[in-house]
Amino acid sequence: MLLSEQLAPFVLVVEDNQANMLLTRTVLERAGFTTEEAHSAEEAHGMLAEIRPDLILMDLQLPGKDGLEFARELRSDPDTAEIPIVAVSAHAMKDDRWRILSAGCDGYIAKPIDTRLFASQVQEILAETVAHGVQRR
Numbered sequence: 711m712l713l714s715e716q717l718a719p720f721v722l723v724v725e726d727n728q729a730n731m732l733l734t735r736t737v738l739e740r741a742g743f744t745t746e747e748a749h750s751a752e753e754a755h756g757m758l759a760e761i762r763p764d765l766i767l768m769d770l771q772l773p774g775k776d777g778l779e780f781a782r783e784l785r786s787d788p789d790t791a792e793i794p795i796v797a798v799s800a801h802a803m804k805d806d807r808w809r810i811l812s813a814g815c816d817g818y819i820a821k822p823i824d825t826r827l828f829a830s831q832v833q834e835i836l837a838e839t840v841a842h843g844v845q846r847r
Contacts, residue, residue, distance in 0.1 A: 718744040719836055722763040724754045724780075725798070726772050734767065734798070734823065741829030749773075751780035758790055765836050767819075770799040770810070778813040785814035794839040796832065798823065 721738055725731040726749050735745045746761060748754035751772050766784070770777035777797060784790040796817040797810045810818050817835040819828065 718742055719764045719833070720744045720746070720761075721832065722746050722748060722754060722757065722761070722766045724748045724751065724766060724768040724772065724777070726750060726769060730769070730821070733825070734828075737823070737825050737828050738832065741833075743829070743832070751775040751777070751783075754780070755783075758784075758793075763793060765794045765796060765832065765839070767796050767798050767832065768815075770797055770801060778809065778815075781814045794835065796835055 719742075721743050723731060723734050723738075723745055725734060725747070731747055731749070735747060738745050746757065746763070748757055752774055754766070754768075768777045768781065772780070775783075777799070781795050781797070784793065784795060794816040795814060796819060797815045798819045798821060799806075799810070800821040801810070807818055816839055819831050
């Protein structure tokens with residue numbers, strides 16, 4: 711199914727900070743996205759056995775396994791390798807962006823998020839990944 715045929719893109723938000731989770735989900739849901747939340751890489755991994763999001767938004771500083779390690783793990787698993795992953799983190803240095811992309815993330819959005827732009831940034835990344843065939847269903 712093409713993204714344009716879907717009524718509500720489905721995003722898994724992996725974030726351990728409850729305030730950040732609430733803000734992220736509120737902004738996305740108001741923009742028409744459907745969201746599900748996980749508070750750790752381990753929780754998200756378990757959920758991915760049952761759900762298939764259109765995109766994963768992932769904090770990098772998670773308890774236990776960090777977001778970059780989890781992104782690498784997802785990329786190495788044929789069942790999850792093609793789900794677009796976007797890092798959402800306060801890490802904004804040039805080298806951090808390179809590390810994020812080389813770990814397998816398809817994009818990066820800096821924290822604190824700009825609530826006026828966030829949903830359109832996510833939609834743009836989704837559209838780019840579909841246009842480039844990153845996510846094949």
